[in-house]
Amino acid sequence: MPNEERERTDVPLWFDPLCPWAWVTSRWLLEVEKVRPVRADWRIMSLAYLNLEQRNGKGLSDDYRALMEQAWGPVRVCAAATAHAGRDVLGPLYTAIGTRLHHHRRRDDPTVVTQALTETHLPASLASAATSTEFDQRIKDSHHEAFDEVGLDVGTPVLRVAGTALFGPVLRRAPRGEAAGRLWDGLVMIAATDGFYELKRSRDGKPSFS
Numbered sequence: 370m371p372n373e374e375r376e377r378t379d380v381p382l383w384f385d386p387l388c389p390w391a392w393v394t395s396r397w398l399l400e401v402e403k404v405r406p407v408r409a410d411w412r413i414m415s416l417a418y419l420n421l422e423q424r425n426g427k428g429l430s431d432d433y434r435a436l437m438e439q440a441w442g443p444v445r446v447c448a449a450a451t452a453h454a455g456r457d458v459l460g461p462l463y464t465a466i467g468t469r470l471h472h473h474r475r476r477d478d479p480t481v482v483t484q485a486l487t488e489t490h491l492p493a494s495l496a497s498a499a500t501s502t503e504f505d506q507r508i509k510d511s512h513h514e515a516f517d518e519v520g521l522d523v524g525t526p527v528l529r530v531a532g533t534a535l536f537g538p539v540l541r542r543a544p545r546g547e548a549a550g551r552l553w554d555g556l557v558m559i560a561a562t563d564g565f566y567e568l569k570r571s572r573d574g575k576p577s578f579s
Contacts, residue, residue: 381514482499
């Protein structure tokens with residue numbers, strides 16, 4: 370039976386727009402949608418909140434601390450957009466922001482957010498949320514949905530699979546087609562294993578967006 374004719378399962382994925390690893394995982398999940406009866410359910414978390422407040426900035430270099438301060442902007446705009454238009458806008462907005470930040474390498478370009486808002490037919494005025502704390506509680510509420518369960522010793526991405534919140538998968542490159550589906554199948558099996566905690570190996574390369 371074609372996937373579109375079967376009931377799809379929503380898969381929550383918590384992301385911070387600034388994180389390149391979460392971006393790769395998000396592109397993988399979009400590939401999974403093509404070959405398995407699942408649908409990405411986009412949700413926001415905040416690396417800035419996690420590292421600067423929940424972890425009290427412990428062990429952060431000056432450069433990484435500055436990056437975390439910068440990270441507030443895009444996720445605040447995402448929160449403002451959901452308040453304005455509902456959570457369905459998160460997927461298109463994340464794609465518009467992430468393509469510019471990661472594929473086009475425009476992390477320091479202040480026009481990224483306004484261009485992304487325009488592309489997704491949202492008011493450019495929402496860009497002002499980047500420097501406002503108005504929507505921070507909305508961010509924290511979404512963040513806690515994942516991190517109260519998965520713990521503070523992980524980052525993003527976090528997925529909820531088969532009712533279990535898991536950090537990862539952390540991928541250098543997003544698998545395509547049936548390879549994406551097979552990885553999903555394995556993740557479902559892991560999530561369904563009572564008492565499972567961790568699989569990990571050291572990263573030896575940067576994320577690839579090709």
